[in-house]
Amino acid sequence: MLLNTVLLALVACAAARTQVRQQLVEEYPSYPAITYCEEDYGLQLYPNPASCHSFYKCANGTLTEEVCENGLLFDGHGAVHNHCNYHWGVNCEGRAFELAPIARGICEYSFGIYSNGPCEKYYTKCVYGEPIDEPCTPGLAYDDRTHSCNWPDLLEYCNPEEVVGFKCPDYLDSKDPAAKFLPFPRFPSGDCGRYIVCVEGHPRLVGCGDYTVFSSDTLTCQDPDYVPSCANYFKK
Template identity: 30%
Template structure:
């Protein structure tokens, strides 16, 4: 009785190993090429002289299997790859503002900020005035069009005290009005159909309040009281050359 148990256990182990080994086997359709894994979106098979090697994309990346000839070894951002039934992924490795080692991620507290991460090193980017990072389109969009940023936008507008003309109602200067930013000489708010959006004057100019509420425009800082030294000693021509 005891002897049968002694011999059966090793056989079970060998059977398990054989099953696992068989699960890892992949028959290369051609001598050379790259082929998607059946169930894992971030894994793929690399075939060289008919020998298959299982590879894994960087954390946060997935294998792009759209090449009909299977000759491209391309790991792309996860949001760019249609995984379909390849649903398995390695757990994300979080480093600072990077929700995975590779990817583009919104900031946790500032709607206009996002982080581009590669190999765990994140670079901080900030959308322009009035814009916020849209998690769906992965572009900078008007803050009022980004649902996650409604509260931040509401809080910011509350501090300005700006009152836009109601949609469809004309003010002294029409339905489109401009209003100074409370803290920054270069920024201003423009109202469209009752919705204020933040803009920035071109480099080298600042926003000047007009004689009538809502008709301000961008002008040379020297002509705007309180904003004469907005750019300090910075060479404006250099900023324009750099596209800042």
């Protein structure tokens, strides 16, 4: 008798889950409703069909509803904080959301990335409403359009010469070593790890990478052993 009662309760519970799932699927056909974890192990994330602000997380079979922090939304591709991403980088695909600014200084939202003005060499990252200044890679300036650092010659109201600290020559003699790299002549930057490339008359500061340094003699990146003046660059 007790066994039958338990079985009936389990059937009723499963039926209720199915009904809730079906109602949500009909209302938000692009996303299945999640009312239980179908897998017992690992981590699975699912969009909340009713809201872009939250998602369902299954961790080793345990289901929880997680809410993104202010300024963040969920689409399954974010990694800024708790699997959520900056709101401007999320495609909610019809799921409801409403952004509520906190209006605290430069931090419009608790989580975000903000510019301090045109042609700035750094940007401000807000974490829980606290601003943190982050420098761009040398030679780059913050681009509001891409929410990242970019070549200064690609930005409006930006002087690449001021950012890079170099002015490309208007004319190059054919005997100048830089001329062999035309139409993108290159020049030493004063930093062993970087050099300057002129692109349509604008300077860009480029890194050698791969543990190589720039040789002022060959205007190429080489192993530090072959560039005596930069032999200790990576030993600092």
